[in-house]
Amino acid sequence: MNREQLINLIRQKQSFLCVGLDSDMDKIPAHLRNTADPIYEFNRQIIDATLPYAVAYKPNLAFYESRGIPGLNSLYKTMAYLESFRDQCFTIADAKRGDIGNTSTQYAKAFFGKQDSGLDFDAVTVAPYMGEDSVKPFLAFENKWVILLALTSNKGASDFQLTEDRQGEKLFSRVLSTSAGWGNAGNMMFVVGATRAEMLAEVRKIVPEHFLLVPGVGAQGGSLQEVAKYGLNKDCGLLVNASRSIIYASGSTDFASKAAEEAKAMQKEMAGLLV
Amino acid sequence: MNREQLINLIRQKQSFLCVGLDSDMDKIPAHLRNTADPIYEFNRQIIDATLPYAVAYKPNLAFYESRGIPGLNSLYKTMAYLESFRDQCFTIADAKRGDIGNTSTQYAKAFFGKQDSGLDFDAVTVAPYMGEDSVKPFLAFENKWVILLALTSNKGASDFQLTEDRQGEKLFSRVLSTSAGWGNAGNMMFVVGATRAEMLAEVRKIVPEHFLLVPGVGAQGGSLQEVAKYGLNKDCGLLVNASRSIIYASGSTDFASKAAEEAKAMQKEMAGLLV
Numbered sequence: 001m002n003r004e005q006l007i008n009l010i011r012q013k014q015s016f017l018c019v020g021l022d023s024d025m026d027k028i029p030a031h032l033r034n035t036a037d038p039i040y041e042f043n044r045q046i047i048d049a050t051l052p053y054a055v056a057y058k059p060n061l062a063f064y065e066s067r068g069i070p071g072l073n074s075l076y077k078t079m080a081y082l083e084s085f086r087d088q089c090f091t092i093a094d095a096k097r098g099d100i101g102n103t104s105t106q107y108a109k110a111f112f113g114k115q116d117s118g119l120d121f122d123a124v125t126v127a128p129y130m131g132e133d134s135v136k137p138f139l140a141f142e143n144k145w146v147i148l149l150a151l152t153s154n155k156g157a158s159d160f161q162l163t164e165d166r167q168g169e170k171l172f173s174r175v176l177s178t179s180a181g182w183g184n185a186g187n188m189m190f191v192v193g194a195t196r197a198e199m200l201a202e203v204r205k206i207v208p209e210h211f212l213l214v215p216g217v218g219a220q221g222g223s224l225q226e227v228a229k230y231g232l233n234k235d236c237g238l239l240v241n242a243s244r245s246i247i248y249a250s251g252s253t254d255f256a257s258k259a260a261e262e263a264k265a266m267q268k269e270m271a272g273l274l275v
Numbered sequence: 276m277n278r279e280q281l282i283n284l285i286r287q288k289q290s291f292l293c294v295g296l297d298s299d300m301d302k303i304p305a306h307l308r309n310t311a312d313p314i315y316e317f318n319r320q321i322i323d324a325t326l327p328y329a330v331a332y333k334p335n336l337a338f339y340e341s342r343g344i345p346g347l348n349s350l351y352k353t354m355a356y357l358e359s360f361r362d363q364c365f366t367i368a369d370a371k372r373g374d375i376g377n378t379s380t381q382y383a384k385a386f387f388g389k390q391d392s393g394l395d396f397d398a399v400t401v402a403p404y405m406g407e408d409s410v411k412p413f414l415a416f417e418n419k420w421v422i423l424l425a426l427t428s429n430k431g432a433s434d435f436q437l438t439e440d441r442q443g444e445k446l447f448s449r450v451l452s453t454s455a456g457w458g459n460a461g462n463m464m465f466v467v468g469a470t471r472a473e474m475l476a477e478v479r480k481i482v483p484e485h486f487l488l489v490p491g492v493g494a495q496g497g498s499l500q501e502v503a504k505y506g507l508n509k510d511c512g513l514l515v516n517a518s519r520s521i522i523y524a525s526g527s528t529d530f531a532s533k534a535a536e537e538a539k540a541m542q543k544e545m546a547g548l549l550v
Contacts, residue, residue, distance in 0.1 A: 022378070024381075060374070060378055060381075062372070062374055062378045062379070062381035062382045062385065063378070063381050065381070065382065065385035065392060066381040066382070066384040066385045066388065066391050066392055067391060067392060068351075068385075068391070068392035068393040068394065069344065069347060069348065069351065069393070071392070072344060072347060073344065076343075076344065094374075096372065096373060096374055096402070096405075097337070097371065098371060098402065099335070099337055099369075099371055100427070100428065100429040100431075101429065103297070103335055103337045103338070104337070106299075106335075106337035106338050106340070106341040107337045107340065107341070109341040110337065110340035110341045110343075113341065116341050116342060116343070117340060117341055117342060117343035117346070118343040118344070119343065127371070127373065127402045127404050127405075128404060128434075128435060129402050129403060129404045129424055129427075129435060129436065130371075130402075130424070130427050130429060130431050130432065131429070131430070131431020131432055131433065131434030131435060131436070132430070132431040132434055133429050133430050133431040134429065134431050135431075149404055149405070152375070152404075152405050153375065154375040154376065154405060154406070154408050154409065155406070155407070155408050156375075156405050156406020156407040156408040156409050156410075157405065157406055158406065159403075159406030159407055159453060160403065160404060160406060160446065160449065160450065160453075161404065161406070163440050163446070163449065164440060164441055165438050165439060165440060165441070166439055166440070166441060166443070168441075171435065171438070171446065174435065174438065175435065178434055178435075
């Protein structure tokens with residue numbers, strides 16, 4: 001999906017909601033555990049329930065890899081299901097990969113290479129620590145996106161991301177300004193956590209055009225109003241992710257309808273912010 | 276495998292060689308391509324041929340993920356094979372993972388959780404960008420290791436890893452000094468590239484005791500002599516990785532014996548350095 005298509009999707013659904021599919025066998029409703037593939041069944045029902053309100057889905061790879069080959073099979077089935085709604089949602093592999101050049105090419109094939117791995121995500125999250133040649137191989141794929149970690153939503157973000165260099169520039173800001181030149185606003189986005197919404201103003205000075213993927217609204221405590229205030233640009237420019245607050249809105253047989261309610265409430269708030 | 280066992284293994288084999296299983300369908304010998312699982316068959320023969328000379332094996336996940344479920348099955352079979360030599364080699368998942376706390380726990384299960392994922396590596400490589408809570412969950416597993424990226428061997432390492440903070444400390448050095456306190460020399464190692472061997476002296480000032488995983492010798496041009504000069508400590512303290520120079524020493528039917536020759540030559544050089 002290219003930038004224009006994504007912007008159109010946001011306008012059409014009046015939403016910039018991304019649903020994080022951090023689907024955990026220990027947290028899904030008990031009645032699903034006896035189905036053939038509980039995680040896939042959970043994801044399928046979550047997708048069906050939230051698709052009118054969400055523009056993106058983001059499975060976090062850790063939750064699938066932790067269950068080995070069966071977990072990865074659930075991921076593959078979930079992706080195949082999402083592909084049947086290809087024009088209705090943007091798909092993000094939250095994988096936080098990154099390695100030396102020839103190896104990053106292999107990771108790009110893993111997430112973008114329908115013919116290689118069987119997966120065909122629109123975007124993958126990448127860690128910036130290894131620099132340019134660890135990121136560029138992903139940008140060689142047409143209509144695919146790198147979403148580079150800049151300022152994350154967790155406590156540990158302050159360990160290195162806020163370190164100031166000799167000129168007083170924080171590391172996350174240096175990551176933004178340096179890496180923006182590796183691609184463009186049509187193939188790169190950045191992760192900026194909602195738990196530090198005031199810093200979005202700083203981020204927007206460096207990358208006014210780029211889309212930002214914003215985790216941390218919902219269970220992690222970030223505010224949607226704050227994120228929109230500092231982060232929205234003329235094309236929206238935001239994908240706000242919520243995982244646990246939507247997918248685990250209920251732990252019972254009504255999980256899908258409760259997830260829909262949560263997603264709808266966020267979509268409504270977003271529609272108001274998009275005016 | 277704990278630190279004492281690793282040190283004993285190094286003494287016994289007179290080697291600190293790690294063989295990188297970056298096994299690529301496009302590069303393995305043609306005669307293997309018609310076997311049921313060419314990558315596994317390749318790895319198995321490489322392991323058999325190099326086990327007398329190597330103390331560690333390091334599959335890079337990218338090369339398996341890029342081939343989807345069949346690729347991951349090859350990885351699982353390779354790991355099962357390596358487990359049959361559990362006392363004879365240390366195993367490293369070169370995965371460069373890292374995510375917020377609850378998600379890193381899932382990644383830890385993916386690589387250390389025999390009961391969860393089916394994989395049971397001794398160590399996993401982790402990227403430091405997200406800080407303490409992205410690393411600590413891996414350290415909760417007994418006799419398992421985090422190998423944290425500090426100074427990598429690629430060109431892009433200079434983009435951020437060498438950036439100096441206000442006190443003139445480089446980022447990789449700050450990563451070493453900060454993260455050393457998260458674990459200890461018995462459950463953490465650091466990646467330091469051989470292509471910057473002179474910097475190993477700087478690294479050793481900060482982490483004199485820790486093991487260092489050193490990529491970049493061989494195809495990437497780093498020198499084993501230089502690495503040993505600056506990096507060896509009283510317990511050896513080094514695992515030097517070679518991937519392409521060993522596993523692709525020959526592209527023909529003699530690939531395994533040529534790999535053995537390369538590994539043996541490195542082991543011999545290492546034995547001289549361990550005196």
